[in-house]
Amino acid sequence: MSVLEFRRRPKPKTRKLDWVTMVMAVPTVSALGALGYVVVDQYEIPINAAPLVSLVLPAPSPERRVQFEMCSGSHRHTCVVDGDTIWLDGENLRLEGYDTPEPYTAICGGQAEVALAKRASARLLELLNSNAITVETGGLDGTGKRTLATIRIDGRDVGDILIDEGLARRWPDGNEWWCQAG
Incomplete structure (x- = not known):
């Protein structure tokens, strides 16, 4: 006759956390939480914002x-409105990433602002007419009436060209330096 022997399975060994691991874990988790808060706060989306339909960016x-x-006048098919707004093939485009003074309203800089705005508009017209361009479009601007776009010449954003030439500022973080003009 055979005897069955039952043995208890040994308990799995549990790893005990040493005090160094615990001390390092608390600040690491806190730092990651703070970083996550900062990143989320930078890209805060309004509660009533439309949901994202696609995360794939359109090709230029x-x-x-x-x-x-x-x-x-009312002719708005393919033309330059001002230094950061154009019409292209009947679509109103707000060029993103930069801002130029307004040529018709002199919001803060008086006649110096209007003169700078006209120079920025003329330079944008010159750049667009004398170079091959690529156009990248994305959502709508804050008014919901203009398509946001980036126009590139030889891979370079036209906004960067205007900024380098002193005709525009970065947007939204640039200073409206023309407001002190007069």
Whole structure:
């Protein structure tokens, strides 16, 4: 006759956390939490914001040459409104990442602001007409009426060109330096 022997399975060994691990864990978790708060706070989305439909960014348009003119009256098909707004093929585009003074309102800088705005608009017109461009479009601006876009010449954002030439400021974080102009 055979005898069955039952043995108890040994308990799995549990790893005891040493005091160094515990001391290091608390500040690490706190730092990660704070970093997460800062990152989320930077990209705060309003409660009533429309949900994101797609996380895939559209590909830029193929490089092309377009002939622009200054917008006038109700003619708004392919023209420059001001240094950061254009119409392209009947679509109103707000060029993102930079801002130029307003040519028609002199909001804060008086006639010096209007003169700078006209120079920025003329320079944008010159850049667009003398180079092949690519256009990248994304959502709508804050008014919901203009498509946000980036126009590049040889891979360089036209906004960066205008900023480097002293005709624009970064947006939204740049200083409206033309407001002190007069």
